[in-house]
Amino acid sequence: MKTPDEFARMMSEKDPNIGKRPEGSFTISQPKEQQKLGGFEYFWAALPLLVLVIGGAIxxxxxxxxxxxxxxxxxxxxSRLxxxxxxxxxxxxxxxxxxxxxxLLMVIFPGLKHH
Structure with missing residues (x-):
């Protein structure tokens, strides 16, 4: 059976968010705050949504x-680039x-083609 110190060392090696408090109990640190995106970055990241307009469910x-x-x-x-x-x-x-x-779907299912 592992001692609390061995367990803490093992867990901190697997997950850096887990740290040992001095009094012996464990704490999980808060995850790092995600970077906020600018307006143009949101626009650029959402460009693939145009495929939704022409591509239906797929x-x-x-x-x-x-x-x-x-x-x-x-x-x-x-980097930005x-x-x-x-x-x-x-x-x-x-x-x-x-x-x-x-x-491929049109080849497999020829009835999908528009006449």
Missing amino acids: GGLFAALAVTANFAIFRSTK YKYSVSTCVTLGTVILWYVVAL
């Missing part, structure tokens, strides 16, 4: 995943992925 699914990824990218501590570059790649990848999946 486009909506891909758009939601891409917007979530873009917000995580913009809240990171990387990195954030905008990767976000642009995510947005373009979303459009390409939606188009490929739509084409």
